[in-house]
Amino acid sequence: DVKVTQSSRYLVKRTGEKVFLECVQDMDHENMFWYRQDPGLGLRLIYFSYDVKMKEKGDIPEGYSVSREKKERFSLILESASTNQTSMYLCASSAPDRGYQPQHFGDGTRLSIL
Amino acid sequence: KQEVTQIPAALSVPEGENLVLNCSFTDSAIYNLQWFRQDPGKGLTSLLLIQSSQREQTSGRLNASLDKSSGRSTLYIAASQPGDSATYLCAGVMDSNYQLIWGAGTKLIIKP
Numbered sequence: 001d002v003k004v005t006q007s008s009r010y011l012v013k014r015t016g017e018k019v020f021l022e023c024v025q026d027m028d029h030e031n032m033f034w035y036r037q038d039p040g041l042g043l044r045l046i047y048f049s050y051d052v053k054m055k056e057k058g059d060i061p062e063g064y065s066v067s068r069e070k071k072e073r074f075s076l077i078l079e080s081a082s083t084n085q086t087s088m089y090l091c092a093s094s095a096p097d098r099g100y101q102p103q104h105f106g107d108g109t110r111l112s113i114l
Numbered sequence: 115k116q117e118v119t120q121i122p123a124a125l126s127v128p129e130g131e132n133l134v135l136n137c138s139f140t141d142s143a144i145y146n147l148q149w150f151r152q153d154p155g156k157g158l159t160s161l162l163l164i165q166s167s168q169r170e171q172t173s174g175r176l177n178a179s180l181d182k183s184s185g186r187s188t189l190y191i192a193a194s195q196p197g198d199s200a201t202y203l204c205a206g207v208m209d210s211n212y213q214l215i216w217g218a219g220t221k222l223i224i225k226p
Contacts, residue, residue: 004157042218043203058213090157102148103214105157 003027006091006106014114019078021109023091031094032074033103034058034066036087043090049074050096081113116141116208120217128225129196135189135220137204142182145207149178149189152201152219161202162189194224 007022025032033048045058047066055066063085067075074093078085088110092103117140127133137147146165150158162171162178164187170179177190187204203219
């Protein structure tokens with residue numbers, strides 16, 4: 001079974017801090033994704049990566065950056081955390097496919113910015 | 115712009131009933147469609163994936179169909195159980211840009 005592991009289930013940080021969310025997958029997948037999920041807004045894509053050191057902006061990249069130095073690890077960085085970045089963050093991975101599917105998800109990180 | 119809509123937003127049914135969850139999309143140029151389940155506070159679990167060339171997929175008590183011409187997909191759950199209670203999301207990949215377009219989900223409650 002594919003396993004996608006997010007480093008923290010719950011995280012509390014303060015406004016202005018630099019925050020790192022880590023995601024590791026064990027299936028040698030080329031594609032990795034970061035989403036945030038908010039009530040009433042559904043899932044929104046922040047960034048995705050289709051190879052090491054490659055990244056593409058999703059729908060809401062502002063205030064975020066990503067890093068993919070190794071194939072199995074995809075990090076989401078909040079450069080200067082703000083309260084409107086309080087959310088559930090979900091990481092996903094998938095094998096190479098024209099449609100980037102199926103995606104396998106981690107359990108999520110619930111991030112609170114105070 | 116492609117939109118994916120799930121109606122109703124919430125559904126409560128007694129245990130044992132068969133039920134259908136709906137997912138509609140505005141652009142018929144869909145590459146594939148996937149159904150996911152999400153338990154409270156958890157990530158998403160992939161249930162079924164239907165390619166555009168297929169009309170349906172089955173896994174156990176679940177059956178998903180895809181009708182591109184009408185812009186609809188349905189998830190049929192047979193003999194529902196309390197353990198089926200969760201939020202169900204559909205997501206489509208469009209031919210044009212290969213990115214997932216997500217529905218907002220249907221929250222399903224199965225009453226014992």
